[in-house]
């Protein structure tokens with residue numbers, strides 16, 4: 600295991616200062632009661648649901664590409680199953696969306712945006728039917744991409760201005776396609792048409808969003824950015840979760856993204872989301888296995904290596920919150936991407952096989 604990679608500590612410190620400020624406020628998100636099903640048990644089922652959702656999205660995108668009508672029935676059914684998984688355990692599907700594999704981007708991104716939207720909507724206490732409708736919005740939000748020429752969509756280098764304008768058309772094309780499709784909830788039309796809009800009027804959007812939907816429109820913009828940044832793309836490496844959150848936080852400072860929705864999102868996934876590699880002040884290196892609701896800077900981690908000699912240690916699980924005041928350096932000072940440390944999350948995370 601390579602543990603000598605420098606992680607940008609200045610960025611880390613700035614981020615912590617900014618996010619600490621944000622976290623001084625009491626979150627609006629609710630604290631979930633204990634899950635009905637243990638995470639280890641639900642993860643396997645959630646992985647099956649996610650696989651099925653990706654397959655259905657592949658079919659829907661295929662139908663759209665061929666000019667056939669998309670059947671919404673299977674999309675409603677799979678979103679219902681996603682909901683049931685969250686009722687069993689809110690973290691299973693969410694963890695699967697936080698940990699990225701190299702995969703077909705559009706299918707994976709569509710499902711991830713659906714999962715994140717549902718997870719935050721649940722934390723904001725929305726009713727089940729709203730959570731499901733928002734999830735459908737996430738699944739279908741980029742459907743217009745099927746009309747963008749593949750050589751532009753998959754181009755491994757920077758897009759020209761012309762190509763960029765072509766890609767931006769996916770918003771209008773997707774909205775138009777969904778309007779013609781029976782069984783698409785109104786909120787899904789809003790999300791498809793406005794997930795690239797920015798609060799300050801920048802970005803690109805199709806429709807004016809009525810006030811009752813602005814929360815979800817903003818949330819879809821935040822989640823779309825986060826998931827895109829942290830995913831593997833042909834033209835760049837994935838951003839670390841913490842750097843993506845820093846960027847989103849900066850954008851909310853510029854009034855491009857709604858700060859209260861940014862806060863709700865961060866409160867749901869954590870400052871060091873599951874799968875983040877972290878280094879402690881005492882130089883031990885580990886991976887985040889669970890977020891602590893009450894203190895996002897002190898998650899539960901699995902320690903794996905010692906930065907001082909770069910060697911693996913016998914892995915052990917530590918709740919940083921319990922060690923917070925013990926003065927032995929169990930405070931996070933840096934975070935990075937598992938790839939930078941040669942860490943395979945499937946090997947080191949509890950129930951890692953589910954993330955394959």
Ligand SMILES: [Fe+2]
Nearest residue numbers: 740741794795
């Ligand atoms: Fe998009």
